Amino acid sequence: MSVETIGRKVQAHFHADAQRFDAIYEEEKSAFARFVDNVWRGVVKRRLDLALQVLDPLAGKTVIDVGCGSGRYCFAYAEKGAKRVLGVDFAEGMIDLANQHNRKLALTAQCEFRTGAFPAAAGGEKFDASTAMGFFDYIADPVYIISEMRKVTRETMVMSFPKRWEWRIPIRRLRFLKSGCPLFLYTEKSIRKIMAEAGVTRYELINFDRDYVVVAHLK
Numbered sequence: 001m002s003v004e005t006i007g008r009k010v011q012a013h014f015h016a017d018a019q020r021f022d023a024i025y026e027e028e029k030s031a032f033a034r035f036v037d038n039v040w041r042g043v044v045k046r047r048l049d050l051a052l053q054v055l056d057p058l059a060g061k062t063v064i065d066v067g068c069g070s071g072r073y074c075f076a077y078a079e080k081g082a083k084r085v086l087g088v089d090f091a092e093g094m095i096d097l098a099n100q101h102n103r104k105l106a107l108t109a110q111c112e113f114r115t116g117a118f119p120a121a122a123g124g125e126k127f128d129a130s131t132a133m134g135f136f137d138y139i140a141d142p143v144y145i146i147s148e149m150r151k152v153t154r155e156t157m158v159m160s161f162p163k164r165w166e167w168r169i170p171i172r173r174l175r176f177l178k179s180g181c182p183l184f185l186y187t188e189k190s191i192r193k194i195m196a197e198a199g200v201t202r203y204e205l206i207n208f209d210r211d212y213v214v215v216a217h218l219k
Contacts, residue, residue, distance in 0.1 A: 043209040047133045048073055050208060051158050054215050058082045061128040066118045066149060067135030071098030071111065078110040087113045088121040119148040129156045133213075137162045137183055146198035150218065157200070157216040161186040166210045186212060 051073060055063070059081030065073045068087030071094075077085045089095055098113040114121045130153040136142050142161075149157055163169070164185035186194075188205060191212055195203060203216040 043211060044134060046209060047160055047211065047213070048076060050206075050213060051131055051133060052076055052080060054158055055129055055131075055156060056080070058129075062086075062126075063129045063131065064088070064122060064125075064127045064152065066130060066132040066145070067138075068098060068113065069094045069134070071101055071113060073131060073133065074098070074111045074113070075101065075105055075107055078107045082110060084127075085111045086122065086125065086127070087111065088116060088118050089113075090115065090117045090121075118145060119152065122152055124152075126152050126154060128154050129158070131158045133158065133160045136160065136186075138181070139184060140182070142184075142194050143197045146194065146200060150199060150216075153218055155217075155219045157203075157214070157218065159214045159216070160208070160211045161191050161214070162211050163187075164190075169210075188212065 052058075055061075055077070057080075058077055061077075061082050062084040063074075063077045063082050063086075065071075065077070065085065065087045068074055068089045069091075071087050074085040074087040087095075087098055089098075092115050095113050095115040102108050102111050102113065114123075130149045132145070132149065136145075136159060139145055146157075146159070149159075162183075162185050164187050169185065191205060191214065195201075195214065195216070200214075200216045202218070203214050206213040206215065
């Protein structure tokens with residue numbers, strides 16, 4: 001399967017799944033939905049907490065969120081004082097939701113969202129920090145993306161990679177197989193190889209729930 005075909009399948013999946021995925025962040029839901037989200041998808045919210053922790057302080061900083069989805073990370077960065085946050089995602093349904101939330105939260109002076117693929121959607125702009133959380137699960141060529149992220153980032157990159165071996169993986173694999181959406185999984189060894197090929201040499205590799213999280217220091 002070509003990189004272009006994989007991209008189209010992922011784009012279609014998240015365009016159609018935008019509302020359900022965004023609901024993970026909502027507090028008002030049924031007890032069953034809350035249980036499912038906490039057990040199977042709780043890492044989605046915990047990754048955000050970790051990103052905020054490692055990027056602190058954000059006051060006055062600029063950030064790009066690659067694969068921003070419905071913009072939840074971007075809003076959190078803005079609320080922590082980031083002066084400019086750009087979110088890019090190639091799923092139009094996700095960006096539509098992000099723009100709706102942006103207007104409701106009155107953060108349009110700080111947050112901007114663009115539909116498109118990274119790096120083209122970034123428009124050559126540079127940022128103090130970049131994040132790509134829950135993104136490399138669906139990327140066939142992570143080395144290229146990380147190399148491009150490094151070019152537009154001055155200080156810190158934060159990226160997550162789903163573990164290849166984890167108790168929830170068989171069910172997750174089955175779910176994505178049924179949906180037709182590709183899923184890419186990683187080991188510590190494969191992540192270190194990717195980082196080396198992308199030219200990232202100074203980083204922490206954090207064992208984090210069902211993921212590994214890389215915090216790369218460029219300054």
